[in-house]
Amino acid sequence: MHAIGLSFVDWLIIAIYFGFVIGLGFYLKKFTTSEEDFFLAGRKNSSWVAGLAFLSANLGALEILGMTGNTFKYGMYVAHFYWIGAIPAMLFLGVYMMPFYYSSKIKSVPGYLKLRFDEKTRVLNGIAFAVMTLLVSGINLYAMALVLHTFLGWGWHVSMWAAAVTVAAYVTLSGLMSAIFTEIIQFFLIWFGLFLVSILGIVEIGSLKEIFARIPPSFNTLWSTSGNPSQNGMLISWGGIVLGLGFVLSFGYWTTDFLVVQRAFSAKDLRSARMTPILASFFKMALPFIVILAGLIALVLAGDPKSGFHLISDNGHINYDSALPLLIARYYPKGLVGLGVTALLAGFMAGQAGNISAFNTVWTYDIYKSIINKKASDTHLLWMGRAATIVGIVISLGTAYWAMSFPSIMDYMQAIFSWVNAPLFATMLLGMFIVWITPNGAFWGLITGMSSSFFLYLADKFNWIDKSILTLSNTSSDMAVNFWRAWWAWLICFVVTIVISLFTKKKPKEELVGLVKGLTKENIDKDISFFKRPEFYAVLSLIVLVALNIYFW
């Protein structure tokens, strides 16, 4: 594989970015004096700042390169990840769940589990989340090194260590605050660095209509071929999309994964916290105009022999992730190549910083303070947060080297999410909306859900059961199996939690005030005008979502 090759100007732009984020870390350090500043960015962000950070924390390595590559592989169905696979969950978080999270003044999602259920459920989720975050963080580092190594020609070790040291520097200096600052800068760099690919692609091919006209029918629709899995690129039915992706995986990630929810906790008041995911939803819906469109442009160009465009092959296997970097190399002159590469690097580093800042919070509050040092002072916790950042990065480096041996990164990413997030969403949903769910019900439901998800993963991997039992279809892709496995894990956790709760001791109602619907005052944001209410913007977002789905049906 050949490196794209960079000029002096391109290197200058990359160097400016690295210098800028480390400089920001030093600038923000003097404003980071308390543990609340470090872990929650002082709880003073506007909904715009928190909203863009909320979105950007998710916009990591695989999101950009992986989804463009997946579009080449599966077609328009990948847009489901951005629309039905994200928006309903984000709106549900803002409208219904955020009041319980934010009002209880918790510092982490496991912290909510302690208040609603008990300490053991909190520690279980804290440990599962910490392990998951470090695994994802390592994969993120590995993916970043993959790009630097493959497209810029950097060595593996130099690539991984350069990225790790930079992230460690600015997160250690000022924690969540610098993570949020760099996430917002990353948001702008991604749009300015990558949207031009879509514009130039449309100019070269002729029009958006022409792009869709030149793609096979199984690749250019969103829903119309979902009745029969064999007729669409992802080999999945609408049931798998709605239940597996749209409901379980999406709600599991966007409403319970502390990596993204932590950004909303940094908002200055409850309304801003509620607006955080709602504002982010509009930008999330726009992202396919970068990633999906770039994938479709690559698909059209690859199908036209005269274009001279083809994806890179490694030992006979097509490298789908090369689609976006190759488009950058195709269109961008000197200077813009540097911007494009910086946008990719910014995405990787912000995703990495997001993982590490979420890890240091959960480690410090839900594991260290909860079971190791219950009397730790605020100053000690601030020190522990910084130490956890360094240790987290070092462990991530270890998991990054481990990830190098994986045959498929995406496969393991989805597996990790379905082990932890899918069952947790069942626990959260029941905990927030049903008063009589008990601590033991939640704990054993969570254990059963996580174990069953892990078992189903192994059963599929080693062919202990037939795929058709999981997917209810004779035709399925790996992605379809992921969606359905998440659904079954959620259902098992949901049922076990309810059954055990029927026979175990309930928490007194007075301990659940503010944590469960029915025991919490319902007049949130009712004193502000209709056009400023989060519900109004949530409905607007929903209308845009429906319109996009109908347009691309």
Added chain:
Amino acid sequence: MKPIWYFVGLILSIMGTIIFITGIYNLYHPEPTQKILSSTHPDIWWGAIMVVVGFIYIIRNRKIKIE
């Protein structure tokens, strides 16, 4: 401290200026191998857009300080 939007403006205008100037240089000293659609000079107009957006953010936030 300065709001984040100020820093967004700063980095966009710095990078935009470099890309714009490089585009002007490329106009008079074209590269031996031309990229697809290089005749549209994306570096010049895209760099200019970045500078304009960057300056708007800087000007709007230059006097703002947040607690």
